[in-house]
Amino acid sequence: MGDHILMNSSYTKQIWWGALSWLGRACTFLDQPSSLQDRWSHGRRLQLRGMRSGFDTLFILIIWRLWKERxxxxxxxxxxxxxxxxKSxxxxxxxWIQAGAHRLKSLKGE
Structure with a gap:
């Protein structure tokens, strides 16, 4: 169940799409990602070079929230x-931005 909710469920895809769309970032899905690293690498390559560190932070945040949801x-x-x-x-x-996640803030365009 853990891998499914983190990577392949329709629920998860809606979360990824919603979070990245909210930030105006590119979002596509691999047909069958074999690992979280595959998902991270794919998503990271879609971002502009200067936004990749912010994407890394967002990736950790989304995975953390999906794990808590699981x-x-x-x-x-x-x-x-x-x-x-x-919303959460x-x-x-x-x-996280208030706590100093400046690259996440730049990902938002602020």
Missing amino acids: NVRLFNDCPSTVQHLL IREESEL
């Missing part, structure tokens, strides 16, 4: 909607 589903049987998780990712990205 745990909530598994242990509490209380799944979040795509919209709710995207946006809110947490603001906290």
Whole structure:
């Protein structure tokens, strides 16, 4: 279940699409990524060179939130909607920026 929610589920693809679209970043999906590293490498190559560090930070944030969502589903049987998780990712990205994630801020175009 962990790999599926992090990489291949339709839920996950909606989260990736929503988060990257919100930031005005390119988003396409490999047909069958074999690992998180494949997904990261593919997404990173789609970004302009100066935005790749910000993408790295965003990638970690999204994976972290998807893993937390996986745990909530598994242990509490209380799944979040795509919209709710995207809102949480946006809110947490603001906290990360306030804590010093400057490259994430530049990814947002600020």
